[in-house]
Amino acid sequence: MKKLILAALFVSLVTILFVKNDILIAAESVSHGGDIVYTKPVKSVIFSHKVHVEDKGLGCDACHSGLFKPKALKAQEKSDFNMDSLYKGKYCGYCHNGKMAFASNTQCARCHTGVKGYAVSQKKPASPASILAGPKQPITIGTGDSAVKFSHDSHTGAFGCDECHSTVFPMKSGKTKVTMEAIYHGQYCGTCHNGKKAFTSSECLKCHAKVPAPKTPLVYKPKGAAPVKFSHDFHASAFKCNDCHKKLFVMQKGGSKMKMDAMYEGKSCGACHNGNVASQVADCEKCHK
Ligand code: HEC
Ligand code: HEC
Ligand code: HEC
Ligand code: HEC
Ligand code: HEC
Ligand code: HEC
Ligand code: HEC
Ligand code: HEC
Ligand code: HEC
Incomplete structure (x- = not known):
């Protein structure tokens, strides 16, 4: 009896294998x-x-x-x-x-x-x-004053996805830390926004809703004196942009040609650093460190 069952099992096993194989070959x-x-x-x-x-x-x-x-x-x-x-x-x-x-x-x-x-x-x-397109809503890059809205709509007409993904940007928002320094050096948006492929990176307001103040201090290394650090962090929290721009300073590092003589006369930094609004110009070490 046992043998019979085993034999039957064996036969059906062979048939199953055979049939399965047949189907596979056909497939x-x-x-x-x-x-x-x-x-x-x-x-x-x-x-x-x-x-x-x-x-x-x-x-x-x-x-x-x-x-x-x-x-x-x-x-x-x-x-x-x-x-x-x-x-x-x-x-x-x-x-x-x-x-x-x-x-x-x-x-x-x-x-x-x-x-x-x-x-x-x-x-x-x-x-x-509905041909494969980028996200419909603009993507916000960064936070706070310097945040920039990037619109796929205005870019994907002229460029294929692979022009930016993944060599310039990953395909996930918030992954890239973009800085202007990098843009000026031809990275990120600066791969195109260099005045050749697209408008130059000096047209701040085309990308920024308002011109953001620099986040890191501007550092000067004048001849014959210790370096000076000017911090927007502090000054722009206490004053409005147009308290300084453009009547005292142009919005470009080095553009104002700042001199001590002018400061002693109450101009440039001396407009405030006069012992009245802020510490005096004579307090050299306040600025030169
Ligand atoms: C390079 C990868 C790849 C190879 C090699 C491949 N397949 Fe597939 N196959 C797929 C993918 C992917 C699917 C879809 C699975 C899914 O969508 O989840 C699929 C699906 C199938 C399906 C289901 C089709 C349907 O309409 O439901 C069959 C049958 C199949 N493969 C058979 C085979 C056979 C037989 C071979 C070898 C001759 C083979 N595949 C080799 C990738 C492969
Ligand atoms: C097991 C490896 C393997 C997997 C998994 C695989 N591919 Fe491929 N695929 C290849 C190879 C190898 C080639 C040919 C080499 C090449 O073109 O770079 C190829 C070529 C292609 C091509 C080019 C076809 C053409 O006409 O030249 C497409 C499209 C493609 N794969 C899509 C897919 C998609 C979609 C999947 C996933 C659903 C997939 N492959 C999964 C190995 C794979
Ligand atoms: C090897 C094949 C392959 C290549 C190459 C490929 N994709 Fe995909 N992609 C897929 C598959 C598979 C899916 C998931 C199935 C679907 O959405 O239909 C997908 C989904 C997507 C999605 C929706 C899901 C998500 O990840 O957000 C987007 C967007 C996308 N791809 C964009 C791209 C872009 C841009 C490139 C080129 C830089 C690219 N893909 C290259 C196979 C590929
Ligand atoms: C001119 C450059 C550029 C082109 C072209 C481009 N993208 Fe993007 N894409 C970006 C930038 C920038 C981001 C945001 C990256 C970040 O925040 O780090 C982004 C993000 C994305 C995201 C993530 C969105 C999210 O919310 O996480 C997807 C999906 C995407 N792109 C798909 C596409 C597809 C699909 C195409 C082609 C139709 C395309 N992109 C073409 C620049 C581009
Ligand atoms: C692959 C090249 C390329 C990259 C990368 C690129 N752009 Fe553009 N962008 C263009 C071109 C080309 C135009 C249209 C021509 C022009 O206005 O100079 C344009 C237009 C724009 C415009 C004006 C249209 C609009 O949407 O209002 C803005 C703003 C802009 N880009 C922002 C950005 C930002 C922000 C980034 C980086 C996150 C970026 N672009 C990355 C090529 C690029
Ligand atoms: C092509 C678009 C584009 C143009 C033009 C542009 N920016 Fe930006 N800028 C960006 C993007 C994108 C970021 C990153 C946003 C963030 O992380 O806050 C950024 C960040 C910044 C930041 C904060 C990070 C840093 O590098 O300090 C400042 C400050 C800034 N921009 C100032 C400017 C000024 C000033 C100009 C004009 C001289 C300008 N930007 C022009 C796209 C642009
Ligand atoms: C207390 C005065 C003061 C205030 C307030 C001020 N700035 Fe400035 N800003 C300066 C000085 C000084 C420079 C450098 C000028 C130079 O080097 O010739 C400068 C330079 C800049 C630059 C150029 C940076 C570069 O790297 O070229 C930008 C952009 C700028 N300011 C934006 C702003 C914005 C936006 C605000 C308001 C949120 C603001 N500033 C408020 C004094 C000020
Ligand atoms: C609109 C007025 C104003 C102008 C213009 C101005 N400052 Fe100031 N500054 C202040 C005030 C107010 C303080 C806080 C009181 C103090 O420390 O004297 C201050 C503080 C400082 C400090 C100490 C706090 C810090 O940020 O480290 C430094 C350094 C400084 N200023 C440098 C400069 C330099 C360099 C210039 C010119 C490029 C300048 N300031 C132009 C108003 C001004
Ligand atoms: C309120 C900030 C501030 C104070 C206080 C200050 N300086 Fe300056 N000083 C500057 C700035 C800004 C520059 C210009 C840096 C540049 O453009 O390279 C400068 C430039 C100089 C220079 C080189 C250019 C020139 O005009 O001769 C000398 C030397 C100098 N300072 C010496 C002094 C001495 C000495 C004192 C103290 C009596 C003093 N400074 C106080 C901010 C200050």
Whole structure:
């Protein structure tokens, strides 16, 4: 009796294996999963089995032993199916890392066929308004007086995403510490806002709602005296910008050509540092340290 059951089991096991193998072989020669078009969170990313399996010779287990389920659109049910994860080597980023295959932060359009590509794959006309675009709302960079609003709308007409992502900016707001010093040296916004590709970085009010005061002290190293530090932190909290600009100083470091003679006459710093509003000019060490 025991033997009979075992024999029956053996036979059915063989049939199962045989049938399963048969299906697999059929699946491989006819199709392997075909084209998969992701639509969430953005329309639309294309994955082609033909390219990966037939053209590039990747075996099924390169992807189906943990990376992806053999079931279309399973991955996009997960909330972390996004670029951040790809950059961290998950999902497509496991190979699309610049070593095994082109990196996920380059050639966006090879994976993102946009709504146009989606429409073609569904044989529907494209609606150009919703082609993969940057965020609709402007992004605020920084906080306080120096905060700047950056609008994708006014940039993505002329530039592809990869012109800024991820070489100039990461694709996540608040990750970059932008300073004017860096912009003046051609980094961040300054890669274009240099007076050649786009308006120059000296047109402060085109980016800033109001001109922000410098956050770090301005340091001078006059000949024949110890260095001077002028701090907006203190002075701009006690006075209005136009108490000093432009009647006493122009808004550019070194632009006012400050001299002691003028200060003794009650001009320049001496307009206040006269023993009345503030300590006297004769108190050299107040400023020279
Ligand atoms: C380079 C990666 C990769 C390789 C190699 C690969 N696949 Fe896939 N396969 C995927 C992805 C991605 C999906 C979709 C999974 C998802 O969206 O969650 C998928 C889905 C499938 C599906 C489901 C299709 C559907 O419509 O539900 C089948 C079947 C499949 N693959 C079979 C195979 C077979 C057989 C092989 C080998 C001949 C293979 N795949 C090789 C990545 C790959
Ligand atoms: C197991 C590794 C692997 C995984 C996982 C993988 N790819 Fe690829 N992919 C490749 C290789 C290798 C190439 C060809 C080399 C190249 O073009 O850099 C390629 C090429 C491509 C291409 C170019 C196709 C063409 O027509 O030239 C696209 C688009 C693409 N992959 C999209 C995806 C997407 C989307 C995913 C995730 C759903 C994905 N890949 C996951 C390895 C992988
Ligand atoms: C290797 C393929 C691949 C490349 C290259 C790629 N993406 Fe993606 N991208 C995906 C996949 C897969 C998803 C998730 C599925 C979806 O949203 O349809 C995605 C989602 C996104 C999303 C929405 C989710 C999120 O992360 O915010 C944005 C925005 C995006 N990609 C922008 C870009 C930009 C910009 C580039 C180029 C710098 C780029 N992608 C390059 C595959 C790719
Ligand atoms: C001219 C430069 C530029 C271009 C072109 C550009 N971006 Fe951005 N993007 C930025 C900057 C700047 C940020 C904010 C970075 C920061 O705050 O550190 C950003 C942030 C983002 C974010 C994160 C938003 C958030 O709230 O976290 C996404 C998503 C994004 N971009 C998608 C895109 C897509 C998609 C494209 C192409 C259609 C694109 N970007 C083109 C400059 C650009
Ligand atoms: C890839 C090049 C590039 C980068 C990087 C770039 N811009 Fe622009 N920007 C342009 C061009 C080109 C224009 C339009 C021509 C012009 O006005 O000179 C423009 C226009 C603008 C405008 C005027 C249009 C509007 O939105 O009101 C502002 C403001 C602006 N950029 C701010 C920024 C800020 C802030 C950054 C950095 C976070 C930045 N840009 C990064 C190329 C760039
Ligand atoms: C192309 C756009 C752009 C222009 C033009 C521009 N800025 Fe900025 N600026 C920024 C961005 C972006 C930041 C970063 C915001 C933050 O972190 O607060 C910034 C930050 C600052 C800061 C605070 C950080 C630091 O570096 O001290 C000051 C002060 C400042 N800007 C002054 C100016 C002045 C003065 C001008 C004109 C001479 C100017 N900016 C022109 C984009 C611009
Ligand atoms: C007590 C006087 C005083 C007040 C108040 C003041 N500043 Fe200044 N500011 C100066 C002096 C001095 C300089 C340097 C001039 C020079 O070197 O020729 C300067 C330079 C600047 C610069 C150029 C910085 C650079 O690196 O080139 C900016 C921008 C500026 N001020 C903005 C402001 C703003 C905005 C306010 C108001 C929030 C303000 N200042 C208030 C005295 C003042
Ligand atoms: C609009 C008036 C005004 C002008 C102009 C002015 N100061 Fe002052 N300053 C003050 C007052 C008020 C104080 C606080 C009282 C004191 O310490 O004398 C002060 C304090 C200081 C201090 C000590 C506090 C600190 O920030 O470390 C220094 C240093 C200083 N000033 C340097 C300068 C220099 C350098 C200039 C010219 C570039 C200048 N001030 C122009 C009003 C002014
Ligand atoms: C209120 C701040 C302040 C006080 C007080 C002050 N200085 Fe100056 N001094 C400056 C500034 C600002 C400069 C110009 C720095 C530059 O542009 O390189 C300067 C420049 C100088 C210079 C070189 C340029 C010139 O005009 O000759 C000498 C020398 C000098 N100071 C000596 C003195 C002596 C000595 C005293 C005291 C009797 C004094 N300073 C007090 C702020 C001050």
